[in-house]
Amino acid sequence: MAEEVRAEAERLAAEPGFPADYLARVRTAAGRMAVTEGGQDDARTAALLLEQQALIDVDAPVAARTLPQRLVKIVVRKLVGWYVHFIGHQVGLLGQATARFALIVAERLDQMEAAQATERAAMAAEIAALQARVAELEARST
Protein backbone atom coordinates (compact mmCIF):
# COMPACT_ATOMS: atom_id res chain seq x y z
CA MET A 1 0.00 0.00 0.00
CA ALA A 2 2.95 2.33 0.59
CA GLU A 3 3.55 2.28 -3.17
CA GLU A 4 -0.06 3.26 -3.83
CA VAL A 5 0.34 6.11 -1.37
CA ARG A 6 3.48 7.26 -3.13
CA ALA A 7 1.78 7.14 -6.53
CA GLU A 8 -1.20 9.10 -5.18
CA ALA A 9 1.14 11.71 -3.66
CA GLU A 10 2.91 12.11 -7.00
CA ARG A 11 -0.40 12.38 -8.86
CA LEU A 12 -1.57 15.08 -6.43
CA ALA A 13 1.67 17.02 -6.78
CA ALA A 14 1.19 17.11 -10.56
CA GLU A 15 -2.31 18.61 -10.33
CA PRO A 16 -2.66 22.27 -11.35
CA GLY A 17 -4.16 23.45 -8.05
CA PHE A 18 -1.49 21.78 -5.88
CA PRO A 19 -0.34 24.25 -3.20
CA ALA A 20 3.33 23.81 -4.04
CA ASP A 21 4.48 27.07 -2.43
CA TYR A 22 2.84 26.34 0.92
CA LEU A 23 4.16 22.77 0.96
CA ALA A 24 7.66 23.95 0.10
CA ARG A 25 7.39 26.26 3.11
CA VAL A 26 6.18 23.35 5.26
CA ARG A 27 9.13 21.18 4.20
CA THR A 28 11.65 23.94 4.81
CA ALA A 29 10.25 24.83 8.21
CA ALA A 30 10.14 21.21 9.41
CA GLY A 31 13.53 20.50 7.85
CA ARG A 32 15.11 23.14 10.07
CA MET A 33 14.26 21.02 13.09
CA ALA A 34 15.59 17.76 11.70
CA VAL A 35 18.48 16.13 13.52
CA THR A 36 20.39 15.65 10.30
CA GLU A 37 20.79 19.37 9.79
CA GLY A 38 24.26 20.40 10.88
CA GLY A 39 26.43 18.50 13.28
CA GLN A 40 27.52 18.81 16.84
CA ASP A 41 30.23 21.29 15.84
CA ASP A 42 28.44 23.16 13.07
CA ALA A 43 28.63 26.91 13.78
CA ARG A 44 25.74 27.85 11.49
CA THR A 45 23.36 25.33 13.08
CA ALA A 46 24.27 26.58 16.53
CA ALA A 47 23.73 30.19 15.45
CA LEU A 48 20.36 29.35 13.88
CA LEU A 49 19.30 27.61 17.06
CA LEU A 50 20.34 30.68 19.05
CA GLU A 51 18.30 32.90 16.73
CA GLN A 52 15.34 30.53 16.96
CA GLN A 53 15.41 30.56 20.75
CA ALA A 54 16.29 34.22 21.25
CA LEU A 55 12.64 35.22 21.55
CA ILE A 56 11.87 34.87 25.23
CA ASP A 57 8.35 33.78 26.08
CA VAL A 58 7.64 35.57 29.32
CA ASP A 59 4.08 34.28 29.70
CA ALA A 60 4.79 31.16 31.71
CA PRO A 61 2.24 28.36 31.23
CA VAL A 62 -0.32 28.14 34.01
CA ALA A 63 -1.59 24.62 33.32
CA ALA A 64 -1.64 22.49 36.48
CA ARG A 65 -2.99 19.21 37.73
CA THR A 66 -5.38 20.90 40.16
CA LEU A 67 -7.42 24.10 40.07
CA PRO A 68 -5.77 25.64 43.19
CA GLN A 69 -2.32 25.08 41.67
CA ARG A 70 -3.48 26.72 38.46
CA LEU A 71 -4.92 29.69 40.35
CA VAL A 72 -1.68 30.15 42.27
CA LYS A 73 0.27 30.16 39.02
CA ILE A 74 -2.08 32.75 37.50
CA VAL A 75 -1.74 35.01 40.55
CA VAL A 76 2.08 34.69 40.59
CA ARG A 77 2.22 35.42 36.87
CA LYS A 78 0.11 38.53 37.29
CA LEU A 79 2.12 39.73 40.26
CA VAL A 80 5.51 39.46 38.58
CA GLY A 81 4.34 40.04 35.01
CA TRP A 82 5.51 43.65 34.66
CA TYR A 83 8.96 42.79 35.95
CA VAL A 84 9.40 39.59 33.92
CA HIS A 85 8.24 41.36 30.74
CA PHE A 86 10.79 44.13 31.29
CA ILE A 87 13.66 41.67 31.81
CA GLY A 88 12.45 39.27 29.13
CA HIS A 89 12.34 42.03 26.52
CA GLN A 90 15.96 42.95 27.16
CA VAL A 91 17.15 39.34 27.27
CA GLY A 92 15.34 38.74 23.98
CA LEU A 93 17.07 41.72 22.35
CA LEU A 94 20.43 40.55 23.67
CA GLY A 95 19.76 37.06 22.32
CA GLN A 96 18.83 38.36 18.89
CA ALA A 97 21.90 40.59 18.74
CA THR A 98 24.10 37.65 19.80
CA ALA A 99 22.47 35.41 17.21
CA ARG A 100 23.03 38.04 14.52
CA PHE A 101 26.70 38.27 15.49
CA ALA A 102 27.03 34.46 15.49
CA LEU A 103 25.41 34.20 12.07
CA ILE A 104 27.82 36.81 10.66
CA VAL A 105 30.76 34.87 12.12
CA ALA A 106 29.37 31.64 10.67
CA GLU A 107 28.93 33.32 7.29
CA ARG A 108 32.54 34.61 7.37
CA LEU A 109 33.78 31.17 8.37
CA ASP A 110 31.89 29.60 5.47
CA GLN A 111 33.42 32.18 3.09
CA MET A 112 36.92 31.58 4.45
CA GLU A 113 36.53 27.81 4.21
CA ALA A 114 35.23 28.12 0.65
CA ALA A 115 38.11 30.45 -0.33
CA GLN A 116 40.61 28.14 1.35
CA ALA A 117 39.18 25.15 -0.52
CA THR A 118 39.47 27.01 -3.83
CA GLU A 119 43.06 28.05 -3.06
CA ARG A 120 43.92 24.50 -2.02
CA ALA A 121 42.47 23.12 -5.25
CA ALA A 122 44.37 25.70 -7.31
CA MET A 123 47.58 24.92 -5.46
CA ALA A 124 47.09 21.19 -5.93
CA ALA A 125 46.58 21.76 -9.66
CA GLU A 126 49.73 23.90 -9.79
CA ILE A 127 51.77 21.25 -7.94
CA ALA A 128 50.44 18.55 -10.25
CA ALA A 129 51.41 20.65 -13.28
CA LEU A 130 54.91 21.25 -11.85
CA GLN A 131 55.35 17.55 -11.06
CA ALA A 132 54.31 16.70 -14.62
CA ARG A 133 56.78 19.29 -15.94
CA VAL A 134 59.60 17.85 -13.75
CA ALA A 135 58.78 14.34 -14.92
CA GLU A 136 58.79 15.53 -18.50
CA LEU A 137 62.18 17.28 -18.08
CA GLU A 138 63.64 14.22 -16.35
CA ALA A 139 62.41 12.05 -19.17
CA ARG A 140 64.02 14.38 -21.72
CA SER A 141 67.40 14.47 -19.90
CA THR A 142 67.61 10.68 -19.82
Added chain:
Amino acid sequence: MTAVHQFLPVFAAGDAIGNHVIRIRDTLRAAGYESEIFADDIHPPVRKLARHYLDFEAPAGGPGARRGSVHLLYHLSTGSRMAGWLADQAVPLAVDYHNITPAEYFDRWQPAAAKVAREARAEMRRLASSTAFGLADSTYNAMELVDEGYPDTAVVPILIDFAEYDATPDAATLTRLRRRAEGGGAQWLFVGRVAANKCQHDIVAAFAAYRQLFDPRAHLSIVGGRTLPLYARALERLVVELGVDDAVEFTDGVKFPQLLAHFRAADVFVSLSEHEGFCVPLVEAMHFGVPTVAFASCAVPETVDDATLLLADKDPVMVAVAVQRVLSDDVVRKALIEAGHRRVEHFSLVNNQRRLLEALEPRIADVG
Protein backbone atom coordinates in the same frame (compact mmCIF):
# COMPACT_ATOMS: atom_id res chain seq x y z
CA MET B 1 13.87 -19.40 47.47
CA THR B 2 15.54 -17.90 44.41
CA ALA B 3 15.35 -14.13 44.28
CA VAL B 4 15.31 -11.87 41.22
CA HIS B 5 15.54 -8.25 42.28
CA GLN B 6 15.07 -5.42 39.84
CA PHE B 7 17.05 -2.19 39.69
CA LEU B 8 16.27 0.96 37.73
CA PRO B 9 17.62 4.53 37.86
CA VAL B 10 14.25 6.27 38.08
CA PHE B 11 11.10 4.59 39.33
CA ALA B 12 8.12 6.71 38.31
CA ALA B 13 4.40 6.11 38.45
CA GLY B 14 2.59 5.55 35.21
CA ASP B 15 5.52 5.43 32.82
CA ALA B 16 6.04 2.40 30.59
CA ILE B 17 9.21 1.15 32.29
CA GLY B 18 7.83 1.72 35.80
CA ASN B 19 4.71 -0.29 34.97
CA HIS B 20 6.82 -2.97 33.28
CA VAL B 21 8.94 -3.34 36.42
CA ILE B 22 5.90 -3.71 38.67
CA ARG B 23 4.44 -6.37 36.36
CA ILE B 24 7.72 -8.28 36.22
CA ARG B 25 7.83 -8.24 40.01
CA ASP B 26 4.25 -9.58 40.22
CA THR B 27 4.96 -12.23 37.56
CA LEU B 28 8.08 -13.40 39.35
CA ARG B 29 6.36 -13.53 42.73
CA ALA B 30 3.47 -15.52 41.22
CA ALA B 31 6.02 -17.94 39.77
CA GLY B 32 7.54 -18.51 43.21
CA TYR B 33 10.48 -16.13 43.17
CA GLU B 34 11.33 -13.53 45.72
CA SER B 35 11.37 -10.15 44.00
CA GLU B 36 11.90 -6.56 45.14
CA ILE B 37 12.36 -3.26 43.31
CA PHE B 38 15.35 -0.99 43.97
CA ALA B 39 15.87 2.44 42.42
CA ASP B 40 18.00 5.57 42.72
CA ASP B 41 15.24 8.13 42.29
CA ILE B 42 11.86 6.92 43.56
CA HIS B 43 8.92 9.19 42.79
CA PRO B 44 6.47 9.80 45.67
CA PRO B 45 3.44 7.87 44.29
CA VAL B 46 5.47 4.64 44.12
CA ARG B 47 7.65 5.20 47.17
CA LYS B 48 6.13 2.27 49.03
CA LEU B 49 6.83 -0.12 46.16
CA ALA B 50 10.60 0.28 46.06
CA ARG B 51 13.70 0.85 48.16
CA HIS B 52 16.84 2.84 47.50
CA TYR B 53 19.40 0.72 45.66
CA LEU B 54 22.04 1.24 48.36
CA ASP B 55 19.70 -0.56 50.78
CA PHE B 56 20.24 -3.78 48.86
CA GLU B 57 22.40 -6.24 50.72
CA ALA B 58 24.17 -8.93 48.76
CA PRO B 59 24.13 -12.41 50.38
CA ALA B 60 26.77 -12.70 53.10
CA GLY B 61 29.85 -14.86 52.63
CA GLY B 62 31.53 -13.13 49.74
CA PRO B 63 31.44 -13.83 46.04
CA GLY B 64 29.84 -17.14 45.16
CA ALA B 65 28.63 -17.88 48.71
CA ARG B 66 25.05 -18.28 47.63
CA ARG B 67 25.71 -18.00 43.96
CA GLY B 68 22.56 -18.56 41.95
CA SER B 69 20.14 -17.87 44.77
CA VAL B 70 20.04 -14.11 44.18
CA HIS B 71 19.96 -12.50 40.72
CA LEU B 72 19.83 -8.84 39.79
CA LEU B 73 17.98 -7.46 36.78
CA TYR B 74 18.98 -3.96 35.75
CA HIS B 75 16.64 -1.92 33.53
CA LEU B 76 18.92 -0.07 31.16
CA SER B 77 17.62 3.00 29.33
CA THR B 78 19.82 5.84 30.52
CA GLY B 79 23.07 6.52 32.32
CA SER B 80 23.21 5.93 36.07
CA ARG B 81 25.77 5.74 38.87
CA MET B 82 23.95 2.55 39.77
CA ALA B 83 25.43 0.64 36.80
CA GLY B 84 29.01 0.56 38.12
CA TRP B 85 27.77 -0.33 41.59
CA LEU B 86 25.73 -3.24 40.21
CA ALA B 87 28.74 -4.56 38.29
CA ASP B 88 30.64 -4.72 41.60
CA GLN B 89 28.01 -6.81 43.39
CA ALA B 90 28.93 -10.42 44.08
CA VAL B 91 25.73 -11.80 42.53
CA PRO B 92 24.79 -12.57 38.92
CA LEU B 93 23.60 -9.57 36.95
CA ALA B 94 21.33 -9.39 33.89
CA VAL B 95 20.02 -6.37 32.00
CA ASP B 96 16.63 -5.60 30.53
CA TYR B 97 17.42 -3.16 27.74
CA HIS B 98 14.81 -0.54 26.80
CA ASN B 99 17.07 1.38 24.43
CA ILE B 100 19.17 4.50 24.85
CA THR B 101 18.19 7.41 22.59
CA PRO B 102 21.18 8.33 20.38
CA ALA B 103 22.96 11.47 21.58
CA GLU B 104 22.63 13.20 18.19
CA TYR B 105 18.97 13.85 18.98
CA PHE B 106 19.97 15.95 21.98
CA ASP B 107 23.01 17.77 20.59
CA ARG B 108 21.07 20.74 19.25
CA TRP B 109 18.52 21.04 22.00
CA GLN B 110 20.14 19.99 25.26
CA PRO B 111 23.89 19.32 25.12
CA ALA B 112 23.88 18.09 28.73
CA ALA B 113 21.38 15.36 27.81
CA ALA B 114 23.56 14.44 24.81
CA LYS B 115 26.48 13.99 27.19
CA VAL B 116 24.39 11.74 29.45
CA ALA B 117 23.30 9.67 26.44
CA ARG B 118 26.91 9.19 25.30
CA GLU B 119 27.98 8.21 28.82
CA ALA B 120 25.04 5.79 29.03
CA ARG B 121 26.12 4.10 25.82
CA ALA B 122 29.69 3.76 27.15
CA GLU B 123 28.34 2.43 30.43
CA MET B 124 26.26 -0.14 28.53
CA ARG B 125 29.42 -1.33 26.76
CA ARG B 126 31.34 -1.61 30.06
CA LEU B 127 28.50 -3.49 31.73
CA ALA B 128 28.51 -6.22 29.05
CA SER B 129 31.45 -8.07 30.61
CA SER B 130 29.77 -8.17 34.03
CA THR B 131 26.43 -9.37 32.70
CA ALA B 132 25.29 -12.98 32.42
CA PHE B 133 22.54 -12.29 29.86
CA GLY B 134 20.37 -9.54 28.43
CA LEU B 135 16.64 -9.17 27.88
CA ALA B 136 15.33 -6.71 25.30
CA ASP B 137 11.93 -5.29 24.37
CA SER B 138 12.47 -6.05 20.69
CA THR B 139 14.82 -7.78 18.29
CA TYR B 140 16.09 -4.32 17.38
CA ASN B 141 17.11 -3.71 21.01
CA ALA B 142 18.55 -7.23 21.27
CA MET B 143 20.77 -6.54 18.25
CA GLU B 144 22.08 -3.41 19.97
CA LEU B 145 22.97 -5.53 23.00
CA VAL B 146 24.81 -7.99 20.76
CA ASP B 147 26.65 -5.11 19.06
CA GLU B 148 27.80 -3.88 22.47
CA GLY B 149 29.18 -7.27 23.43
CA TYR B 150 26.38 -8.92 25.41
CA PRO B 151 26.84 -12.66 25.07
CA ASP B 152 23.32 -14.02 25.43
CA THR B 153 20.09 -12.15 24.67
CA ALA B 154 16.37 -12.86 24.55
CA VAL B 155 13.41 -10.75 23.43
CA VAL B 156 10.77 -10.07 26.06
CA PRO B 157 8.36 -7.33 24.96
CA ILE B 158 7.32 -4.75 27.49
CA LEU B 159 4.60 -6.02 29.86
CA ILE B 160 1.38 -4.10 29.30
CA ASP B 161 -1.91 -4.83 31.06
CA PHE B 162 -4.46 -3.80 28.43
CA ALA B 163 -7.30 -4.37 30.92
CA GLU B 164 -6.21 -1.12 32.58
CA TYR B 165 -7.07 0.76 29.39
CA ASP B 166 -10.73 -0.22 29.78
CA ALA B 167 -11.03 2.07 32.80
CA THR B 168 -13.34 5.07 32.61
CA PRO B 169 -11.78 7.95 30.71
CA ASP B 170 -11.79 11.47 32.08
CA ALA B 171 -15.30 12.72 31.32
CA ALA B 172 -14.39 16.41 30.94
CA THR B 173 -11.56 15.69 28.50
CA LEU B 174 -13.65 13.25 26.50
CA THR B 175 -16.56 15.68 26.28
CA ARG B 176 -14.27 18.48 25.15
CA LEU B 177 -12.58 16.36 22.51
CA ARG B 178 -15.87 14.91 21.24
CA ARG B 179 -17.37 18.40 21.03
CA ARG B 180 -14.37 19.45 19.00
CA ALA B 181 -14.86 16.43 16.72
CA GLU B 182 -18.54 17.30 16.22
CA GLY B 183 -17.35 20.43 14.46
CA GLY B 184 -16.07 18.13 11.73
CA GLY B 185 -12.55 17.22 10.68
CA ALA B 186 -10.32 14.27 11.41
CA GLN B 187 -8.81 13.99 14.89
CA TRP B 188 -5.10 13.14 14.69
CA LEU B 189 -3.30 11.90 17.78
CA PHE B 190 0.31 11.37 18.81
CA VAL B 191 1.33 10.22 22.28
CA GLY B 192 4.93 10.35 23.44
CA ARG B 193 7.54 12.56 25.05
CA VAL B 194 8.07 15.86 23.25
CA ALA B 195 11.58 15.03 22.09
CA ALA B 196 13.56 15.42 18.89
CA ASN B 197 13.81 11.67 18.18
CA LYS B 198 10.00 11.43 18.26
CA CYS B 199 9.94 14.02 15.44
CA GLN B 200 6.75 15.81 16.38
CA HIS B 201 7.89 18.50 13.91
CA ASP B 202 7.34 16.00 11.08
CA ILE B 203 3.86 15.24 12.40
CA VAL B 204 3.03 18.95 12.46
CA ALA B 205 4.34 19.29 8.88
CA ALA B 206 2.30 16.31 7.68
CA PHE B 207 -0.75 17.62 9.52
CA ALA B 208 -0.36 21.06 7.90
CA ALA B 209 -0.16 19.36 4.49
CA TYR B 210 -3.24 17.26 5.32
CA ARG B 211 -5.25 20.35 6.29
CA GLN B 212 -4.20 22.09 3.09
CA LEU B 213 -4.87 19.13 0.79
CA PHE B 214 -7.81 17.28 2.31
CA ASP B 215 -9.39 18.50 5.51
CA PRO B 216 -9.11 22.14 6.68
CA ARG B 217 -11.07 21.32 9.85
CA ALA B 218 -8.76 18.56 11.08
CA HIS B 219 -7.22 18.71 14.58
CA LEU B 220 -4.02 17.32 16.02
CA SER B 221 -3.39 16.44 19.67
CA ILE B 222 0.22 15.97 20.74
CA VAL B 223 0.14 14.38 24.17
CA GLY B 224 3.35 13.96 26.13
CA GLY B 225 5.75 15.39 28.66
CA ARG B 226 8.18 18.10 27.65
CA THR B 227 11.60 16.61 28.19
CA LEU B 228 13.39 19.02 25.82
CA PRO B 229 12.06 22.53 26.51
CA LEU B 230 13.93 24.17 23.60
CA TYR B 231 12.57 21.61 21.15
CA ALA B 232 9.06 22.05 22.58
CA ARG B 233 9.28 25.81 22.12
CA ALA B 234 10.56 25.46 18.57
CA LEU B 235 7.63 23.13 17.91
CA GLU B 236 5.16 25.72 19.17
CA ARG B 237 6.72 28.29 16.84
CA LEU B 238 6.54 25.87 13.93
CA VAL B 239 2.81 25.46 14.49
CA VAL B 240 2.36 29.24 14.35
CA GLU B 241 4.62 29.59 11.31
CA LEU B 242 2.61 27.01 9.37
CA GLY B 243 -0.70 28.62 10.35
CA VAL B 244 -2.09 25.60 12.20
CA ASP B 245 -1.85 26.93 15.76
CA ASP B 246 -5.63 26.98 16.14
CA ALA B 247 -5.80 23.27 15.23
CA VAL B 248 -2.89 21.79 17.18
CA GLU B 249 -3.10 21.09 20.90
CA PHE B 250 -0.07 20.31 23.05
CA THR B 251 -0.97 18.49 26.24
CA ASP B 252 1.68 18.01 28.88
CA GLY B 253 1.38 16.01 32.09
CA VAL B 254 -1.89 14.21 31.47
CA LYS B 255 -3.30 11.81 34.01
CA PHE B 256 -4.12 8.29 32.88
CA PRO B 257 -7.92 8.88 32.54
CA GLN B 258 -7.19 11.93 30.36
CA LEU B 259 -4.89 9.85 28.20
CA LEU B 260 -7.69 7.30 27.80
CA ALA B 261 -10.00 10.11 26.64
CA HIS B 262 -7.47 11.16 23.98
CA PHE B 263 -7.26 7.63 22.63
CA ARG B 264 -11.03 7.25 22.65
CA ALA B 265 -11.58 10.50 20.73
CA ALA B 266 -8.91 9.91 18.06
CA ASP B 267 -9.61 8.99 14.43
CA VAL B 268 -6.02 8.17 13.56
CA PHE B 269 -2.71 7.78 15.41
CA VAL B 270 0.31 9.07 13.53
CA SER B 271 3.91 8.40 14.59
CA LEU B 272 6.88 9.64 12.57
CA SER B 273 9.43 8.86 15.25
CA GLU B 274 12.95 8.11 14.08
CA HIS B 275 14.10 6.18 17.11
CA GLU B 276 12.03 3.62 18.97
CA GLY B 277 13.05 0.53 20.88
CA PHE B 278 9.43 -0.71 20.92
CA CYS B 279 6.84 2.16 20.75
CA VAL B 280 4.11 1.31 23.27
CA PRO B 281 1.67 4.09 22.16
CA LEU B 282 1.21 2.43 18.76
CA VAL B 283 -0.03 -0.75 20.45
CA GLU B 284 -2.13 1.31 22.86
CA ALA B 285 -3.84 2.98 19.88
CA MET B 286 -4.50 -0.47 18.42
CA HIS B 287 -6.21 -1.49 21.66
CA PHE B 288 -8.63 1.40 21.19
CA GLY B 289 -9.32 0.46 17.57
CA VAL B 290 -7.59 3.59 16.32
CA PRO B 291 -5.93 2.97 12.94
CA THR B 292 -2.23 3.77 12.90
CA VAL B 293 0.18 5.30 10.38
CA ALA B 294 3.89 5.24 11.18
CA PHE B 295 7.36 5.81 9.85
CA ALA B 296 9.13 2.46 9.54
CA SER B 297 12.10 3.12 11.81
CA CYS B 298 14.08 0.95 14.24
CA ALA B 299 11.78 -1.42 16.17
CA VAL B 300 8.50 -0.02 14.82
CA PRO B 301 8.02 -2.54 11.95
CA GLU B 302 8.45 -5.55 14.26
CA THR B 303 6.18 -4.03 16.90
CA VAL B 304 3.30 -3.30 14.53
CA ASP B 305 3.75 -6.12 11.98
CA ASP B 306 0.86 -5.72 9.48
CA ALA B 307 -1.33 -3.63 11.77
CA THR B 308 -0.02 -0.20 10.77
CA LEU B 309 0.31 1.61 7.47
CA LEU B 310 4.10 1.81 7.46
CA LEU B 311 5.90 4.46 5.44
CA ALA B 312 9.49 4.40 4.34
CA ASP B 313 9.35 8.12 3.60
CA LYS B 314 7.89 10.82 5.83
CA ASP B 315 7.52 13.60 3.35
CA PRO B 316 4.52 15.68 4.52
CA VAL B 317 2.48 15.01 1.38
CA MET B 318 3.14 11.26 1.56
CA VAL B 319 2.01 11.12 5.18
CA ALA B 320 -1.04 13.27 4.47
CA VAL B 321 -2.05 10.97 1.60
CA ALA B 322 -1.52 7.89 3.79
CA VAL B 323 -3.74 9.31 6.54
CA GLN B 324 -6.39 10.28 4.03
CA ARG B 325 -6.32 6.75 2.62
CA VAL B 326 -6.75 5.21 6.07
CA LEU B 327 -9.59 7.54 6.97
CA SER B 328 -11.48 7.42 3.69
CA ASP B 329 -11.07 3.77 2.69
CA ASP B 330 -13.30 1.62 4.91
CA VAL B 331 -11.67 -1.63 3.83
CA VAL B 332 -8.18 -0.39 4.69
CA ARG B 333 -9.29 1.10 8.00
CA LYS B 334 -11.12 -2.04 9.11
CA ALA B 335 -8.21 -4.25 8.06
CA LEU B 336 -5.80 -2.13 10.11
CA ILE B 337 -8.10 -2.13 13.13
CA GLU B 338 -8.57 -5.91 12.99
CA ALA B 339 -4.85 -6.51 12.56
CA GLY B 340 -4.31 -4.11 15.46
CA HIS B 341 -6.51 -6.18 17.75
CA ARG B 342 -4.53 -9.28 16.78
CA ARG B 343 -1.33 -7.41 17.60
CA VAL B 344 -2.69 -6.41 21.01
CA GLU B 345 -3.50 -10.07 21.68
CA HIS B 346 0.04 -10.99 20.60
CA PHE B 347 1.39 -8.60 23.24
CA SER B 348 -1.21 -9.49 25.89
CA LEU B 349 -0.01 -9.55 29.46
CA VAL B 350 -0.40 -13.33 29.67
CA ASN B 351 1.62 -13.90 26.50
CA ASN B 352 4.39 -11.54 27.54
CA GLN B 353 4.52 -12.98 31.07
CA ARG B 354 5.00 -16.41 29.48
CA ARG B 355 7.77 -15.01 27.25
CA LEU B 356 9.41 -13.46 30.31
CA LEU B 357 9.51 -16.71 32.28
CA GLU B 358 10.59 -18.71 29.21
CA ALA B 359 13.50 -16.34 28.74
CA LEU B 360 14.41 -15.90 32.39
CA GLU B 361 14.10 -19.32 34.01
CA PRO B 362 16.55 -21.39 31.90
CA ARG B 363 19.08 -18.55 32.04
CA ILE B 364 18.79 -18.24 35.82
CA ALA B 365 19.21 -22.02 36.09
CA ASP B 366 22.33 -21.86 33.86
CA VAL B 367 23.87 -19.06 35.89
CA GLY B 368 22.94 -20.76 39.16
